[in-house]
Amino acid sequence: MAKGSKKQPSPTPGYVLSEVLELRRLIDLHNHHYHTLDDPKIPDADFDSLLRRLELLETEWGLSVSDSPSLDVGGSVSEKFSAIAHSLPMLSLDKIFDFNDLYSFEDGVKNRLGTDYSSVYSCEPKIDGIAISLLYQGGELVRAATRGNGVIGEDVTHNIRTISNIPKKLKSFNKSALLEVRGEIYLGKSDFALLNARNLANFEKTFVNPRNTAAGAIRQLDSDLTKELPLQFFCYGIGQTKNIRFPHSLTDVFAQLREYGFPINERQRICTGSEQIIKYCEKLQQDRESLDYEIDGVVLKLDDLSLQNRLGVRARSPRWAVAYKFPAEEKTTIVLGVDFQIGRTGAITPVARLQPIFVGGATISNTTLHNMAEIARLGLCVGDKVLVRRAGDVIPKIVSVIEPAGPESRKEIRMPSTCPACGAGLELSGEILYRCSAGSACTAQLKESIRHFSSRNALNIDGLGDKLISQLVDAELIKEAADLFGLDYFELIKLERMGEKSARKILLAIDKSRDVTLSRFLFALGIREVGETTAASLANYFQNLDELLSASSRSLEEIEDVGPIVASNIVSFFSDHGNLQMIEKLKQHGVRLTHSSIPSARENPSFLNKIFVVTGTLSSMKREELKGKVLGLGAKVSGSISKSTDYLVAGDGAGSKLAKAESLGIKVLNELEFIELITPSNSGEN
Ligand code: IVH
Secondary structure, eight states: OOTTOOOOOOOOOHHHHHHHHHHHHHHHHHHIIIIISSOOSSOHHHHHHHHHHHHHHHHHTTOOOTTOTTSSOSOOOOTTSOEEEOSSOOOOOOEEOSHHHHHHHHHHHHHHHTOSSOOEEEEEEEESSEEEEEEEETTEEEEEEEOTTSSEEEBOHHHHTTOTTSOSBOSSOOTTOEEEEEEEEEEOHHHHHHHHHHHHHTTOOOOSOHHHHHHHHHTOSOHHHHHTSOEEEEEEEEEEEESOOOOSBHHHHHHHHHHHTOOBOTTOEEEEHHHHHHHHHHHHHHHGGGSSSOEEEEEEEESBHHHHHHHOBOSSSBSSEEEEEOOOSEEEEEEEEEEEEEOTTOBEEEEEEEEEEEETTEEEEEEEOOSHHHHHHHTOOBTOEEEEEOOTTSOOEEEEEEEOOOTTTOBOOOOOSBOTTTOOBEEEETTTEEEETTGGGSHHHHHHHHHHHHSTTTTOOTTOOHHHHHHHHHTTSOSSGGGGGGOOHHHHTTSTTOOHHHHHHHHHHHHHTTEEEHHHHHHHTTOTTOOHHHHHHHHHHHSSHHHHHTOOHHHHTTSTTOOHHHHHHHHHHHHOHHHHHHHHHHHHTTOEEEOOSSOOTTTOGGGTTOEEEEESBOSSSOHHHHHHHHHHTTOEEESSOOTTOOEEEEOBTOOHHHHHHHHTTOEEEOHHHHHHHHSTTTTTOO
């Protein structure tokens, strides 16, 4: 380089340029699928990763151009509809994915405002629907437009008029005033489920998710089709206004809009600073499943409108707001293989081994495929790229094959011809279920049945984990669950990695489990199709084991929850000599059936079949314990509030369930009131 000449910036390497071009192509393509065709081809999280990568490369290498998809809001305008120019652009929101990003966002706001103090934010659920702008002239709805490309939207007034919770005429509104209200159109989860159930029954096409169904319905030419869906609206802000005054904070604006008759989300709250915001986000994420509309995060907006003005907007998003996205509930990954697991009743279940992915807040490396029919339904082979969904605490599932593997690596999934654990033959039980025919001679079945026997809702043997059960069975120290009570300390400490202290601890835990209620005992036996609820019903009805042992199928069928199949399973379990011997052995080992302190349904039938719902955090007992008590009363536990709910037990931090129960006039009990209600002297009063 010649002396004194200026250093040239290094040119962008070709591979970076081609990646940027490819990212722009992909983002344009997926934007088209999502916004124009209402038929996305990849999960939102994958799209967000593409966008983040493009933004990073463009910033690092100075490659920003004005027509990059990183700078627009993603949508487009279809020629099917008349175009409407937004007088104020309808922007998108910047996204953050963790709380470190939140701290940076808050620091950025403080810096721009030149203050060390935290600001007040309006925190709202980020509804997963479609943005809409509604224009009111003199209080009359005159026009509705989609966001389109942010500057020009599509005129969908005819469809919007079919939505019942959008006011068509505003209450007490000035004739010369103009008001643009913005918000989100969505389809409720339960309405979506109903729609799909109905379509399925009529052999019609089912929909993929509520968001795309709603988007498709809004962008129909024929509003009779839109009318068929019970679409709803939440309002989240205002656009242009004339001859109308609004308060200076968003919260107060919402109050005024509510007065006009607009639906405002009941979860909107104000929070000051990151710590409060984090609490809000965590709570909303916890309650996400229980809401009847889909949300994918939290929108944080400066509550003070003059501060919003001071910060202003960028090309595609405001500086005064940000969207915190919940961990994605859908991601793509590769199926590495399929294992066949053997359950305690010998049922063989295919389980997909996955390339680990972080989805719905947990890392998933395998997931059940249920049965061969499910594999056929998915058209799944080993090597395929699949969409995995994990929502809340629900077990993850493979939703669909996104991209089949190439012919060289794609491998068909076949049911093995013999039990993969013991080599015994398989039997077809019903139409799709295969079982290992070896019973407890199959070590895999034996291990599973002991795991069930000792599990928390059965005998609750603390510290008896899968590994130890495996060791005990493999070392032939136990051949059936009853052998647990005959375990010898000196045999136990011979096991690998078993110290003296651990051995004593486990023996103590086994000893402690000797006193067990009839209901837990029945559940622990693992009778086919006798779950916790049925076990509780049986225990309530029979009071002691001997009565149950001699019960006929017919008398069993008189019990709530017991149909002919379960009754015959019970009768055949108790006619099996091996099972009776094991029960005898358990008695000999000192297992004693105790009675719960709660009056049984027979002694006090006032709770029989009553429906309880539990919400919030309990302080004196775990939820499982409360559930056990409720079942013990002959009552039922449900996960959601409906008109048929009899009681809601509300612990700390109860949220939407409490509100719903109150609105339906359902009896709400705190923990203490629940205990008082079920203790003998009070029980029966309600
Ligand atoms: S405020 C300039 N609030 O998220 C900010 N948007 O990516 C305007 N959305 O297009 C949006 N819930 O369709 C806001 N409570 C909420 C929202 C919300 C959902 C959507 C909206 C927007 C997109 C931004």
